[in-house]
Amino acid sequence: MPGVRSMTVFTLPGIPEVEAGDDLAALIADALEAAGETLEPGDIIVAAQKIVSKAEGRYIELADMTPGDEALEWAAKTEKDPRLVQAILDETEKVLRWRPNLLVVEHKRGWVMANAGADQSNIEGAEGERVLMLPLDPDASAAGIRSGLEARYGGPVGVIIADSVGRAWRVGTVGLALGASGVRVMADIRGELDRQGRELKVSIVGAGDEIAAAANLLIGEAAEGTPVAVVRGLDMLDGSQTGADLVRASSEDLFR
């Protein structure tokens, strides 16, 4: 029927446990092939941050960390492991809030999140002794995956690196686009007229985060092991935007 618009999101079940040094574009392509799928122009691939961090070897062994004075102070306040706190502070621009077992920080890349994204779940290694940090530059990670996939499939395609992040004011985490390449993450509708010909005032849609949220519904967090989804049917490619565009400058933020 004319006017029906649709998108489909599907997960790729065949992604193996990711090891440091793995080529994610190749793993995704293999999983696509195993699922009898290919990539179509306009497809957006959403990869969970965790597999990107694993491929990039972003592990920290707590045994290697020597907490400084600031880490010791925050550890005493929050009752967290001081070595873990040091790992968090190493990625942190500013601690914004805290409570027992939680530091909410502004990450050096501008994301506001719990514990700077430091993650101890689904990590191989001695219990609690190994921590996985966020990718150093998720936009670069996304660009690398995109480039590998476009080399194999033609393209153009888009790539988003998604993480589940808590929010002010709302219960529960939602998928956010930490990194992106090739995707119109900000859909600017400034100046588009509404049906009465009046100019719309609310103007920028955080479409990259909405795509990450949509994929997150299927990617799952726990033992499902489906860290990659394909979003098909949106007309939202744009080579000039990145995930960093979704970070509001603290000078423009009324809540920092």
Add this chain to the structure above:
Amino acid sequence: MPGVRSMTVFTLPGIPEVEAGDDLAALIADALEAAGETLEPGDIIVAAQKIVSKAEGRYIELADMTPGDEALEWAAKTEKDPRLVQAILDETEKVLRWRPNLLVVEHKRGWVMANAGADQSNIEGAEGERVLMLPLDPDASAAGIRSGLEARYGGPVGVIIADSVGRAWRVGTVGLALGASGVRVMADIRGELDRQGRELKVSIVGAGDEIAAAANLLIGEAAEGTPVAVVRGLDMLDGSQTGADLVRASSEDLFR
């Protein structure tokens, strides 16, 4: 292929301009029929807040508003129409932040949002003289639509009333579930084990908001006029949760 999970989101193009008193379940059912579609058990219908407000006649004529002292003060600070400010304050628990032409408030129902959701776009009436406010009780609105659709289609189905809302820390608005009926808006993964058998700590996913965000990618804001989407393929019905469950109590919020 075993293990592939997928969802499809599609919009319904045949929703007419909504008038006060309209039966939204009937309009949605007619649009489904016109599109050659039906509802399947498990489908989640996402309706834009705006058509719900219109059907419920949530209009305010600014000519009828008499701004009080507090409205006059905020109007002077923000350079907003004092009558509009009074309409906003009438729905407001607390003003949290402001800047010229903007009041960020905690709505009486707990949502933190610009201008308490007061909306002057896509509203018929004299230029700027008519404002559309949020539904009085979007969970009740969602329950009413669900009940009408289940009477026609059997069901069970879920309904979400979605709005585009700005955020702290991030650029752009995203779809949020203001109201919900029949949907597992909080997907609780506390206690699920990760693949190493360690308990996951981050535990509650704001799935209702993720569904609203996914639908929002297609619903659009401007002249497209497709205010309803169907989300198909998720296994996320739950008769006990509502949109209010996604509102974090201010006592548990580190950013109020």
